[in-house]
Amino acid sequence: MSEEKQSQETEGKINDAESVEETTPQPEKGIEEEIEALAAEAEATELPTEETVEAEIDKDEVTEATVVEEKEAEKPEVESETAVEVPATTEEEVSSKEIVHEPKEIPKKEYTTLTNEELLEEFKTLLANEKVQLIKDHVDGIKNAIDAKFNEEQEVAKAAFIEEGGNLIDFRYFSPLKKDFNETYYAYRHKRAGYYQNKQKDQKANLAYRQELIEEVKKLREELGGVESIQSTFNKFKDIQERWHNAGDIPRDRYNLVWNNYYHHIDNFYELLHLNREFRDKHFQDNLAKKLQLIERAEELASEPKVSKAFKELQLLHRMWKEEIGPVAKEYSDEIWDKFSAATKKIHDARDAQQKEIEASWGQNLEVKRAIIEKLEVIKSKDVVSHQDVQTKVKEVETLREAFFKSGRVPTDVNEEVWSTFKNVVREFNHKKNAFYKSQKKEQFENLNKKLELIKIAEDNKDNDDFSTTIDLMKKIQSDWKKIGHVPRKDSDKIWKQFKNACNHFFDRLHDSKKKANAGEEEAYVKKEALLKTVKGLKLEGNHQENLALIKEHISNWKTIGRVPYSKRKIDDLFNKELDTLFGQLDIDKKESEMIRYENRMQSMVGDNDTSALEKERFFITKKIQEVKAEINQLENNLGFFQHVADDNPLVKEVHNNINKHKESLAVWTSKLRKVKQMISEINS
Numbered sequence: 001m002s003e004e005k006q007s008q009e010t011e012g013k014i015n016d017a018e019s020v021e022e023t024t025p026q027p028e029k030g031i032e033e034e035i036e037a038l039a040a041e042a043e044a045t046e047l048p049t050e051e052t053v054e055a056e057i058d059k060d061e062v063t064e065a066t067v068v069e070e071k072e073a074e075k076p077e078v079e080s081e082t083a084v085e086v087p088a089t090t091e092e093e094v095s096s097k098e099i100v101h102e103p104k105e106i107p108k109k110e111y112t113t114l115t116n117e118e119l120l121e122e123f124k125t126l127l128a129n130e131k132v133q134l135i136k137d138h139v140d141g142i143k144n145a146i147d148a149k150f151n152e153e154q155e156v157a158k159a160a161f162i163e164e165g166g167n168l169i170d171f172r173y174f175s176p177l178k179k180d181f182n183e184t185y186y187a188y189r190h191k192r193a194g195y196y197q198n199k200q201k202d203q204k205a206n207l208a209y210r211q212e213l214i215e216e217v218k219k220l221r222e223e224l225g226g227v228e229s230i231q232s233t234f235n236k237f238k239d240i241q242e243r244w245h246n247a248g249d250i251p252r253d254r255y256n257l258v259w260n261n262y263y264h265h266i267d268n269f270y271e272l273l274h275l276n277r278e279f280r281d282k283h284f285q286d287n288l289a290k291k292l293q294l295i296e297r298a299e300e301l302a303s304e305p306k307v308s309k310a311f312k313e314l315q316l317l318h319r320m321w322k323e324e325i326g327p328v329a330k331e332y333s334d335e336i337w338d339k340f341s342a343a344t345k346k347i348h349d350a351r352d353a354q355q356k357e358i359e360a361s362w363g364q365n366l367e368v369k370r371a372i373i374e375k376l377e378v379i380k381s382k383d384v385v386s387h388q389d390v391q392t393k394v395k396e397v398e399t400l401r402e403a404f405f406k407s408g409r410v411p412t413d414v415n416e417e418v419w420s421t422f423k424n425v426v427r428e429f430n431h432k433k434n435a436f437y438k439s440q441k442k443e444q445f446e447n448l449n450k451k452l453e454l455i456k457i458a459e460d461n462k463d464n465d466d467f468s469t470t471i472d473l474m475k476k477i478q479s480d481w482k483k484i485g486h487v488p489r490k491d492s493d494k495i496w497k498q499f500k501n502a503c504n505h506f507f508d509r510l511h512d513s514k515k516k517a518n519a520g521e522e523e524a525y526v527k528k529e530a531l532l533k534t535v536k537g538l539k540l541e542g543n544h545q546e547n548l549a550l551i552k553e554h555i556s557n558w559k560t561i562g563r564v565p566y567s568k569r570k571i572d573d574l575f576n577k578e579l580d581t582l583f584g585q586l587d588i589d590k591k592e593s594e595m596i597r598y599e600n601r602m603q604s605m606v607g608d609n610d611t612s613a614l615e616k617e618r619f620f621i622t623k624k625i626q627e628v629k630a631e632i633n634q635l636e637n638n639l640g641f642f643q644h645v646a647d648d649n650p651l652v653k654e655v656h657n658n659i660n661k662h663k664e665s666l667a668v669w670t671s672k673l674r675k676v677k678q679m680i681s682e683i684n685s
Contacts, residue, residue: 105309106130108138111145113406116177119146123184132192139188145405148419150178152401152426159430163437164489199249206248210258213244217265237269245324281329288328291336294321298343307347307354314347365408369418372404373425380429384436387486397429441488448487451495454480458502467510474506525564528571531557535578540585551582555596594668595675602679614680621673628666635659 106126111119123142126135154173161171217240220233250258294317301317304310321340328336379393379400410418454477464470481499486492535554540547564571579597602614635658642652 105306105312106134106138108141110408111141112148112408114145116146116149116181119149120177120181120184123181123188127184127188127191132188132195136192139185143185146178146181149405150175152423155427155430159434163434200251203249203251207250207254207258210244210247210250210262213240213247214258214262214265216240217262217269220269283326284329287326288332288336290325291321291328291340294325295336295339295343298340298347302343302346302350307350310347311351314344318344359411362409362411366410366414366418368407369404369410369422372400372407373418373422376400376422376425376429380425380432384432387440390433390436393429394433397426401426440486444486444488447485448491448495450484451481451487451499454484455495455499455502458499458506462502462505463509464506467513470506471510474503478503521563521565524562525568525571527561528558528564528575531561532571532575532578535575535582538582540582544586547582547586551579551586552596555579555599595671598672599675602675611680611683614676614683618673618676618680621669621676625666625669625673628662628669632659632662632666635662 109122111122114122119142123139126138153175157173158171217237220237220240244262298314298317301310301313304313327333376397379396382393384390384393404422409415457477458474461470461473487495531554538550538554540550558575576597583597602617635655638655639652642649642655646652
């Protein structure tokens, strides 16, 4: 405060005091001696200056800095309050339970680890259930967390939009959850503004009320007209003090001026009243009892396990010490202030220790976040080689991103740096990913043209009636389709449906055709079943030629019946087994018997003029002939070792027998090969 302003305020106080003295009636002669006897004591009462009062006012909360400053300045609060009188209070009214009102502690959560839905739910719960003026830090934490997550989601959506070929200028991102959050945040801001508007209105009303009380203090001097009026006037004074202490907060910019004015007129009242020492000491004792209660409670708080709870309650104790409890005798002033300050220091030391532990965990979180950023740097630095590679890296980045958000807070001085580094490395990865997909677009358009050509082939042949030829073509273009790479995402589903529909159309026609053929095959199965029953009951009688002719007739009838359903082709094997039994009863050449049976089997291998099975059989027989010839050559070479051995030697006989058996087998295989070639030739012609 400037010297000029101090001079003006001091002059105003003096003028005000003089005007009060001029209007105050002189006391009667009966009490003049008592007043004069107490004059020296009243003069010892010291008027607080604006500086001392301002140093004692705690506007919102007590901080460690104010406690240290008060201690260093060695200006105990009571020295600047010795002129202030408060009404007498009983011991029950100053009990610690009534003095201290434990503040409600709203727990904070680690908002960075919650999902957007959980953050919004927590916000709505706080707004609905807690006082709006107490949740600012919680709301700020929720807003920062949800904004960070939304910005990251928006970046991912933007990257995907650009990847699909969109222009950045056309990008729009909408989140219903973010819209809901914004509406809730608007309601919070409106409710909070309303609270402070009402608070400001109440403070203005309290200011007017306190100014009225000051005017009442001024008027008390006019009532000191006689002995009988002293006690009643002082009772009015105590009532004014009680109402003053309960009047509520006033605007901060008027705080010092109003309190200085109030104490100035109280001091003037004391000077005129010259209150006796016994009455004054009673008030000092009451105030001392109250402040000792506060000291006791502060010392108890030093052992409170919840440091934050103790610190908040300590703030209330300091406010009560400064604003609600009056002065004490000067001989106790320094002593009780030192005790109160010592208890306060213990709580501040505990709070500092707790804060250091918290900050230590922040350091660990910082290391975790930096390790995550290093992993992201490694992922970002690697070249992208394929779509699968991109998707793998995207999953890795997403996992690391979630771990980053869940790793907790970091020291404030590096928070912005770490967050900026994290955002940049993720953004650079997204740019690299997008650049890869842009480079792939040319190849994707080429792949699109290739697949369109396959679609045209499929649609041109989907109604072809040459099923045997078309089925191979359809299988080939389906295989080619799988070998072609990716196409633009916007075309992928469309062309796949078009290609699939054309192929399905053909195969549906093929299945319908087979169903029609199966109807005749079922009928053939019934006929073969009856013929098989006949052959099973056949008894060979008569001469050899008649029996052979009968068997051949049944074979011919079996062939004319035609094919049976694939699942029932076992009936052909049963028929062949019965033929083997019948041929075993005949005395015919082994080769002839084998060829008759083989010719019947060949007929069952042919289906819908399909020679693929016969071609496989020809390859098999050719290979078998080569193996038999090689075995014969080997046996004939082995005979060279028996040049000087008699032909009736058992070993020589065994070799000759083996050679003869293989030659017979070779003759059969040669006949089979001739028969297969003949059937293939007939089908192809």
